[in-house]
Amino acid sequence: MNILTLEHLYYSYDNGKTPVLKDINFEFEKGKTYAIVGKSGAGKTTLLSLISGLCKSSDGKVIYKGNDVSKIDREKYRSQDIGVVFQSFNLLPHLTALENVILSIDVSGIKMKDKKKHALEMLKKVELDEAKAKRRVLKLSGGEQQRVAIARALSYNPEVIIADEPTGNLDNATEEAVMKILKGLASEDGKCVIIVTHSPSVAQNVDVVYELQQE
Ligand code: ADP
Secondary structure: OEEEEEEEEEEEEOOOOEEEEEEEEEEEEOOOEEEEEOOOOOOHHHHHHHHOOOOOOOEEEEEEOOEEHHHOOHHHHHHHHEEEEOOOOOOOOOOEHHHHHHHHHHHHOOOOOOHHHHHHHHHHHOOOOHHHHOOEHHHOOHHHHHHHHHHHHHOOOOOEEEEEOOOOOOOHHHHHHHHHHHHHHHHOOOOEEEEEOOOHHHHOOOOEEEEOOOO
16 A cells, blocks of 8 residues: 555646646555655755645645645644655754754654653664764764664654655765665565655666656
8 A cells, every 4th residue: 555645746836837747656665665756946846845844846746645735734744644855954053963862852752761762762763873873963974874864754654755865975885875774664664665866876776766757
């Protein structure tokens, strides 16, 4: 069964004057990895905003677990059901990796007995040990910051993880390490992992590739 379905999805900017997405029909299942590819300007970032509930479609539906996302509590959907890994990481650089993950749990509103223990577990999952977890983000490498961003997206245990160019600023070896983590989230933890990417090597490394054609 699909966890997420895009049904006849349309999106235009400027009150319909700039059509970007036209009749998009994509399906996503748990336990699989997906790449959304397309040339610059094809609408990848726009689609990510629609899937993650940051904006509403002009027409058509984003369906999560059988429910039209425009009709459910989008605040809750964004903060509990979908984990977004932003291209720019969006981490607070002066806080530690651990504090960034704990903050995300707090923002989600999900109650946890031992937030610190859970946050450390999520950081361990992305191969950051306790010493790294307690380091300020600005003292971590790009690849490590990317992994903190993934741990943060995982912090409230969403079933869907969507990552915007997760390997965009990384060298090849680091890209491989990050892809291994993202693939493991699907194959071992049963998450639905969606990656928005330019990278052909990333697209070759997923279960399903969806291409956005430029209008
Ligand atoms: P991609 O991520 O694939 O590069 P985007 O989703 O960022 O594509 O953009 C798709 C198209 O929509 C581009 O032509 C872009 O110029 C346009 N666009 C993006 N954001 C806006 C906006 N806020 N207002 C008007 N047009 C926009």
